[in-house]
Amino acid sequence: MTLSGNEDNYVYQTSFFFFGLSPAYRYIATTINFVFNFFTSFLYYDDVIYYGKFKNRTTPNTVSGELKISGVGAQDGGKFTLELNKVSQRNSFIFKIISPVPKPQIHVSPVACSKDSVRCKLHCGGDTSEAEPVTFQWSHNPEVKTENITIDVINQEVKSFSCFMTNPISQKESEPFANPFYQEKDNIIAPGGIAGLVIMFLVVVEAAVGGALA
Structure with missing residues (x-):
């Protein structure tokens, strides 16, 4: 992660932190001080290196200004700022x-959801306690970004549903869930189709009766 700009940046990682000075800073840096939650975590000054909180887990490169901190855990999260040549930089x-x-x-829900149900609810779930922030998405409509969706006969052309769970470092997809309302296209009756069949049937019956009476 290159330190540049003048805003707070949220960075999500799994096992290490990586910092690097942008090229504009590398050749003028005589003092590099990475500050973690207001305490020095790494200091390079006059060829002397001081390791703070992350001692034995820090791999510095004083030529490029790169710093890697390995073996980090949830307790190591926090705010890092840079002091370059004893001047605090605005970015963090x-x-x-x-x-x-x-x-x-x-x-x-309900567990007994079937083609005869009026509607059913699908929930995309999993233990996300250590994976937040998490977002959701559904295969049949990527615009739907909620944990729960409701399905009914309107979804009869969708063969199955699957959901995606995503956070800044990963994405996983569920196993497909077979849609109980699904019908092959040839078997789907369009809106008004039943009424049309009834009217046609009545016309045929009336024509047959009229012919018999004549």
Whole structure:
């Protein structure tokens, strides 16, 4: 992650932090001080290196200004700022250690959902306690970004549903859930189709009766 700009940046990672000075800073840096939650975590000054909180886990490169901190956990998340040549830079990074999302599972309610149900609810679930922030998406309509959806006969052309769970470092897809309302296209009766068949049947019956009476 290159330190540049003048805003707080949220960065999500799994096992290490990586910092690097942009090229414009590399050749003028005589003092590099990475500050973690207001305490020095790494200091390079006059060829002397000081390791703070992340001692034994820090791999610096004083030529390029790169710094890698390995073996990090949730307790290591926080705000990092840079002091370059003893001047505090305006930009900072807020690091958070998160886990990849679990493979989501689709749960249906009611459990006895069938083609005879009026409607059913699908829930895209999984333990996301250490994976937040998490977003959701559904295969039949990528615009739907909620954990829950409702399905009914309107969805009869959709053969199955699957959901996606995503966070800044990973994405997983659920197993497909077979749509109980699904019908092959040839078997789908368009709106008004039943009424049309009834009217046609009545016309045929009236024609037959009229012919018999004549």
